[in-house]
Amino acid sequence: MSTITSKLPQVGTTIFTTMSALAAEVGAINLSQGFPDYDCSPELIELVNKAMKDGHNQYAPMAGVKALRNQIAYKTQKLYGASYDPDTEITITAGGTQAIFTAISAIVHPNDEVIVFEPAFDCYAPAIKLMGGVVKSLELEPGNNYRIDWAMVKKLINNRTKLIILNSPHNPTATILHEQDINELSAIVKNQNIFILSDEVYEHLIYDGEVHHSMARYPELRQRSFIVASFGKLFHATGWKVGYCLAPAYLMHEFKKIHQFLVFSVNSAVQYAIAEYLKNEDTYLNLPAFFQQKRDHFRNGLAATQFELLPSSGSYFQSVKYGHLTDESDTTFALRLTKEAGVACIPTSVFYTKGTDHRVLRFCFAKKQETLDDAVNRLLDFKL
Secondary structure, three states, rough: OOEEEEEEOOOOHHHHOOOOOOOOHHHHHHHHOOOOOOOOOOHHHHHHHHHHOOOOOOOOOOOOOOOHHHHHHHHHHHHHOOOOOOOEEEEOOOHHHHHHHHHHHHHEEEEEEEEEEEOOOOOHHHHHHHOOOOEEEEEEEEHHOOOHHHHHHHOOOOOOOEEEEEEOOOOOOOOOOHHHHHHHHHHOOOOOEEEEEEEEEOOOOEEOHHHHHHOHOHHHHHHEEEEEEEEEHOOOOHHOEEEEEOHHHEEEEEHHHHHHHOOOOOOHHHHHHHHHHOOOOOHHHHHHHHHHHHHHHHHHHOOOOOOOOOOOOOOOOOEEOOOOOOOOHHHHHHHHHHHHHOOOEEHHHHOOOOOOOOEEEEEEOOHHHHHHHHHHHHHHHHHO
């Protein structure tokens, strides 16, 4: 047989696939992978059906349906005061991950260095490595609420630094950027040829009255940023895989060069439906309250368990520490919880390049209330 040299020799099956498969195998409640167990809006489904019946079943324009790009431009202007040209600065993508991969592909050349804050969503590093880039990891710690040490960021900057990847609200830690972070970031990149990839797929899932500090809010950052968003996260329809990217025209020009040969265009009917659905601003303005209720309910339940709760300021994740209960690695303990307690979660060491284990687990609370209650009860019954 012929042999093949892997481009990603260290990469195996993602932890999300592993834990979801195990949960299904043993009948555990799946709080591992980040997807809802409730349906998306019936109105949105009807709009998709209507779009199909109206004949929107062929290729969409490469950049996306114009009506949807217009709605995104309006939404971005209203929320963040940022003007993006629908024709030259907005592209509809096959989910957030494709947008991230495309942006990295467009900007990173061999030996370029990319700063990544860990724990980090697992699609960043492979894309960087496929482009011949070098991942420069900066580890964040739960003891400091996963705040970024910007003095350490400055030490990582050199003439090969091409890109900084940010994620707020952050997966898996549920932290968010603050005004101080924006000020520090702005000072670091000023007069530097450094770009930003801002993963903002959880932009509307921010709690306790906090503000989402999108790169779109800040002109000096906006002009060097790719911003990635997701309708799957926005409308509880992760399986539709529709997202978008915002970027200034000179960056989007390069983004589209990759995009046209990667997917060319995205599901037409869904785009038309989302464009119509977005006209009701409550569909996204009410999301913080919707998910905060779920977060608070889940946290109240977990507070009765032996876990130590970490803050959850955004996203639909709740992390807990368990190091005071057992010396087991987080992967071992997560597997045991799935099999013995019947609740699947994600061990956060998988989000570190070095596998750093802070004895922290991540749960997803984008679930029905009865699902969350059942999970909490199982965790309360679990005996070490």
